[in-house]
Amino acid sequence: MSIEISHVGKRFGDFVALDNVSVSIPSGRLTALLGPSGGGKSTLLRIIAGLEHADTGRIEIDGVDATRLPPQKRNVGFVFQHYAAFKHLSVRRNVAFGLEIRKRPKDEIDRRVDELLALVHLQQFGERLPAQLSGGQRQRMALARALAVEPTVLLLDEPFGALDAKVRKELRDWLRRLHDEVHVTTVFVTHDQAEALEVADEIVVINDGRVEQTGSPDDLYDRPANEFVMRFLGPVTQLDDQLVRPHDLQIHTRPEPSTVAGRATRITRVGFEIRVEVTTITGQVVTVTLTRNEFLALGLRNDAAVHLRIAPNSPTTAVATTDQPSSTSPSLAASH
Numbered sequence: 183m184s185i186e187i188s189h190v191g192k193r194f195g196d197f198v199a200l201d202n203v204s205v206s207i208p209s210g211r212l213t214a215l216l217g218p219s220g221g222g223k224s225t226l227l228r229i230i231a232g233l234e235h236a237d238t239g240r241i242e243i244d245g246v247d248a249t250r251l252p253p254q255k256r257n258v259g260f261v262f263q264h265y266a267a268f269k270h271l272s273v274r275r276n277v278a279f280g281l282e283i284r285k286r287p288k289d290e291i292d293r294r295v296d297e298l299l300a301l302v303h304l305q306q307f308g309e310r311l312p313a314q315l316s317g318g319q320r321q322r323m324a325l326a327r328a329l330a331v332e333p334t335v336l337l338l339d340e341p342f343g344a345l346d347a348k349v350r351k352e353l354r355d356w357l358r359r360l361h362d363e364v365h366v367t368t369v370f371v372t373h374d375q376a377e378a379l380e381v382a383d384e385i386v387v388i389n390d391g392r393v394e395q396t397g398s399p400d401d402l403y404d405r406p407a408n409e410f411v412m413r414f415l416g417p418v419t420q421l422d423d424q425l426v427r428p429h430d431l432q433i434h435t436r437p438e439p440s441t442v443a444g445r446a447t448r449i450t451r452v453g454f455e456i457r458v459e460v461t462t463i464t465g466q467v468v469t470v471t472l473t474r475n476e477f478l479a480l481g482l483r484n485d486a487a488v489h490l491r492i493a494p495n496s497p498t499t500a501v502a503t504t505d506q507p508s509s510t511s512p513s514l515a516a517s518h
């Protein structure tokens with residue numbers, strides 16, 4: 183049930199939404215399409231679903247050319263952010279819907295709906311109307327409905343986008359567990375890097391209609407292909423011309439090999455971590471995060487002399503352009 187996307191292009195008028203995108207989505211895995219708003223994630227998902235047609239390129243689902251197949255012939259299930267349930271039908275009937283239109287025998291439908299409601303932990307809510315469910319429960323109903331017809335591929339467009347942070351978190355843990363049980367090839371769209379890193383087996387980073395990088399969460403986090411991926415996966419700071427994550431910087435109170443000298447110009451406690459802003463001798467302002475214990479061991483105070491370096495084997499990427507107006511001039515930064 184793998185999905186092969188080859189050289190897909192899509193324009194809306196003059197606007198290039200997808201520019202020669204090629205991606206292999208492996209069978210039985212949970213794959214996230216991750217990227218900023220407007221990057222083309224939903225367009226790609228809709229092209230996989232058959233709700234939108236590519237101008238160029240090819241989509242293969244499970245070895246079959248699906249480029250021109252209508253959605254109902256692709257055997258995909260999908261769930262969108264603002265999922266429209268049948269308001270007047272019970273949860274059970276909503277889940278059964280796809281099976282009923284396929285005219286499956288009644289006892290088979292009953293059995294399957296029972297299984298699905300158990301799977302999404304909604305057994306006791308079968309007779310309720312969708313309006314009598316919470317947002318998270320409604321999304322689980324939507325997933326049960328999508329799974330009812332045993333799709334070979336499950337496509338989810340920001341399935342938890344409209345929910346509050348706590349429910350999102352619960353649902354994402356739940357989606358991971360569900361996927362571990364069912365193993366249907368699943369592709370979900372998200373702009374939330376934490377969601378992708380936590381839930382997905384594979385992540386495809388999409389920006390500006392192009393694929394920036396594809397890989398496991400570890401690949402992306404430990405070996406970001408470029409500055410965009412590095413920045414998109416979490417906070418970064420710049421030391422000389424290197425982008426680095428603030429927790430991958432070491433602060434020493436004495437000079438060490440390859441340290442850069444500076445002063446602690448601002449110390450802020452942010453929950454469980456301490457954020458130290460260091461102004462280097464070249465005037466670059468660098469952010470370092472320390473655990474409380476690391477901070478106490480250093481005995482740092484405002485205006486203390488410090489020496490910075492990047493911890494060995496930390497992921498870094500070279501910066502094309504400087505992002506800190508208060509730091510050294512681009513020509514000086516580039517000369518390091």
Ligand SMILES: Nc1ncnc2c1ncn2[C@@H]1O[C@H](COP(=O)(O)OP(=O)(O)OP(=O)(O)O)[C@@H](O)[C@H]1O
Nearest residue numbers: 194197199217218219220221222223224225226373
């Ligand atoms: N039917 C359409 N007509 C014109 N432009 C469109 C259409 N659908 C999408 N676009 C444009 O294509 C670009 C990609 O949209 P898409 O919805 O794929 O992005 P996305 O990465 O999913 O973003 P978001 O997370 O905001 O949904 C956007 O700039 C959008 O405005």
